[in-house]
Amino acid sequence: MNRNTVLHFSAQKSRHEKIVILTAYDYLIAQLEEEVGVDAILVGDSLGNVVMGRDTTLQVTMDIMTYHTSIVSHTVKNTLVIADMPFLSYQVSPEEALRNAGRLVSEGGAHGVKLEGPVSKYGEAIGKIIRTGIPVMGHLGLTPQSILELGGYKVQGRSEECRERLKREAKELEEVGCFSVVLECIPMDLAKEITESLTIPIIGIGAGPYCDGQVLVYADILGWGKTRFAKTYINVREDIKKAFQEFTNEVKQGKYPEEKHGYT
DSSP states (O other), X not given: OOOOOHHHHHHHHHTTOOEEEXXXXXXXXXXXXXXXXXXXXXXXXXXXXXXXXXXXXTTOOHHHHXXXXXXXXXXXXXXXXXXXXXTTSSSSOXXXXXXXXXXXXXXXXXXXXXXXXXHHHHHHHHHHHHHTTOOEEEEEESOGGGHHHHTSSOOOOOSHHHHHHHHHHHXXXXXXXXXXXXXXXXXXXXXXXXHHHOSSOEEEESSOTTSSEXXXXXXXXXXXXXXXXXXXXXXXXXXXXXXXXXXXXXXXXXXXXXXXXXXX
């Protein structure tokens, strides 16, 4: 089986075939996601929340992202791996943005990078990365790295002014060369309008069912997360907690290990 590439995204959109993306940060989860056939894995800076237990993604560094990206990329054989560019990895200068995107590819093994924000702010950096041969996925709407400016995790695009701005920004990301754009936490009708107006695939997260595909943080569908837009498919958190509790109880009570768990 050949590895998925960013060209598969365009082909899937043209066939009206939905694109499936999940986050992963380690070997075990990445392995399972490839086995079930997700189209791409996002090594997201959401690991700041899921792995590091932080309230925001702002404490995630390039070293952390490169480390986790390398784990995932070495785990999967056929799945496209996209790595988030963390806070301050692309905002300082286009040259530094290119160096950091290059690290995620050369050291981390990513097949593309994702960064947040519009062309008006980061167009030069996006263009420089793309011209070097690294595919870029854009990200608009709720952009977690701008959480201090946004004042919290709020739905974006409710006002007419904001709607028009997001439509314009999405089109500009297409024009600068992004292979895809993530829309996070925007009204469904706005996401539908943007999806239908662009030729590149639009991936939704909290943006309704009309996008070309969906991405979610894997922990949110396993019972850890509490986001409104994520469906809980299984409460694995409680199952793991139960197993830990039973192990603790059995060790305390001398029930584990039994002789069959030892060597002679």
